[in-house]
Amino acid sequence: MDTIGARFTRPEPRRRVRDFVAGLLAPLPAKNCWTIAEHAGDDGPGGMQDLIGRASWDDTLVRADVRDFVTAHLGHPDAILVVDETGDLKKGTRTVGVQRQYSGTAGKIENCQLAVHLSYASPLGHTLVDVALYLPRSWAEDPGRRAEAGVPETVTFATKPQLARRLIDTALAGGLPCRWVAGDEAYGGDPHLAAALRGRRLGYVLAVACSHHVPTGLGKHRADQIAAGLPKHAWQRISAGDGAKGHRYYDWAFITLPLAADQHAGHHWLLIRRTRSTGELAFYRCWSPQPVPLQQLVTVAGSRWRVEESFQAAKTGLGLDQHQHRRWRAWHRWTTLVIAAHAFLAAAATVSTTNAEDMIAITANELRRLFHALIIEPARRIADLIAWSIFRRRHQATARTSHYARQALTEP
Template identity: 40%
Template sequence: MTGVAIEQMLELWCVELRQVKADLQSLFAHPSVATSAAAFLDGVLGPERRKTGWMRAEAAGDPGPWRQQAVLGRSHWDADALRDMVRDYALETLASPGAVLVIDETGFLKQGQNSCGVGRQYTGSAGKIASCQIGVFAAYVSDKGCAFIDRQLYLPKDWTNKPERRTAAQVPDSLRFVTKPEIAAEMIARALAAGVPFDWVAADTIYGVGAIEMQLRRAGKGYVLGAHATDQFYSWIDKPEVAGTAEQITKALPSETWRRLSAGDGTKGARLYDWAYVELADLEAEEYNQDLTGLWTRGLLIRRTLADEDLAFFSTWCPAGTPIDTLVRVEGQRWAIEDAFETAKTELGLTHNETRSWHGWHRHVSLVMLAFAMMAVVRERANTLTSPQKRSDEAKLQRWCDGLSRKSAAWPHASSNTASSPPS
């Protein structure tokens, strides 16, 4: 973030938070519930490390957590309407050409058997099988920032097939069992229907090769989707002959195929890997959608770590002529959602949900998504401002440069090595 005067930053926060709270009011039939939802936002944005109901209530000056619990529980309001509001609010500031829709999941560790969707299942958050809930998320990532724009709790068959558990957790009667890739496909469909401006989709292997590929081809969207080493790939239509699993194809690649590229900046600098890209076929977009035109390339992208040469594979679809650098950039945007999960969990209480119901989970998560989106909006707007100190420094530098130019014109034979340093 660029240097911004503290007065400007405080004003940005105050104005944005007031506007967000005002927009929230339209979702609630009763003003008291809107007030409690606004207090929820204050709580998750506050300095408390634990964002529990008691902590949020204390921050709001309430004698107990009942108002906070009512927002997530017995009050009548639509969490999906809030989800859509968060999406539209984030896009007003973050929408940008070349944006990537990133699909990923995260775990919510839970004890007991009564929280909706809880069960022993693998979560990458813990790196093991644990008692947890799994939430599938869609994040919008552009050069202006990142925000969550969709979410859904994954329900294992142990939940969808047991009426007594569904009833106790207030699971909607219409909800059937859906896999995580099916949830992702629904999120992509919602984004397309809402006119979300994105050019690419990036996702991990669980959401990769399959129906989502065809969905995105029909929509005219590029993708970089994780693939397994055992997935089969074939070339055709005037491309060099390639056939076999992703791992077999990789082993046969000549050394000159590999390029060292950065997948983006991390906490320790550029995330450097060796990359290879194999074009498999050039196809007409109208084969998948008669309203689309142009030549698109089906391909296989391979990433190799520098330390241990561990491999990762990605199925790709992009306009013909797209350079490997662009595909690497798209794949690298998946780190943005990982960073977002960490921030939302550690700073905004994403996993501090104390409700057990289906609608309680979605209400809690959607309110946290709103807080996270507001942070992203404030950050981007701050980046467009210039602090008085920075403007002063830039003016001094410009005066020095102008003076140097005049000096050079007056003494054309002066050595550049004798020039003085810029003022501090």
């Protein structure tokens, strides 16, 4: 709150933001304005709903403050920006950005909402730092749907790689220190994003499809054709990072691509990963302003899993996908406060250290449980719980009376 509080000019919204984030950190069975208001001891959900939907504050500036907070607590010159998308399954067609589209989260085409997230991974920790909601063309070109969902006039259709580029540009302009960018095939297959990163002198390890064509001394060849022709000694067993059950070992090979040179100079490689148990292959286009060893490229490729860990923590523990808001501004505000809560946990976890050999370092999820049990929960009042029980029953009685009255108009 010392970081973002100045964005809220009055004490009431400052208090509500504090209570809202505390509610996100709490182990509530479901997170929405009703449950968070009850947890905060408010006399109803109206204040929290007003904070998310109507109060005067700029979520873009709050995310900028969160980025500064991350820079101060997790910043490192060798850090990695990871771009990835996540989908939230939704019903109906009125929630902003929702349509039937492929969701990597579900692994198939679903009625869902997609957002491109920017994650920051450094030797000190990792966290979400920024987000851009993907607005499909069917939404971007429909004035009626845009108006109903409150989409600003300045927002136009942009592909996911274009959204990722904007997020990266914003992070760099804000002074977030980093050296690398990592992403999956949705971003590695876009040559404009790769060229923009080279122009920024940012190294990258971006996944590409097996059909991706690579320039070699004998012309352009598919990535899987190049892998098939590699000799046995070209492969090296290297860990892509520590996992919960041990090192994540794969076989790796990389091929220098001198014919891929462009006006940005630097060094190009094709990196190939082979799963040791199944032989499944994955391919990456890599670039760096300076020569780097294979181990460095493998480390960057393995860091992409950090964003999946952040998604899991933000969804299961902080309610990232539990919002019940249909409009553009409310969606961004909810997501921004979830990002702020996640950044707080990531930074606080770096402060907690242990020298015990029989314990791992504290995780963000464990810290969230302790913070709630030791800090938030003792401050709550029993009277608040009773007051909300009365409020809920009165609200339900009013709703029931309205339903019966409406039915009496049409039924004998």
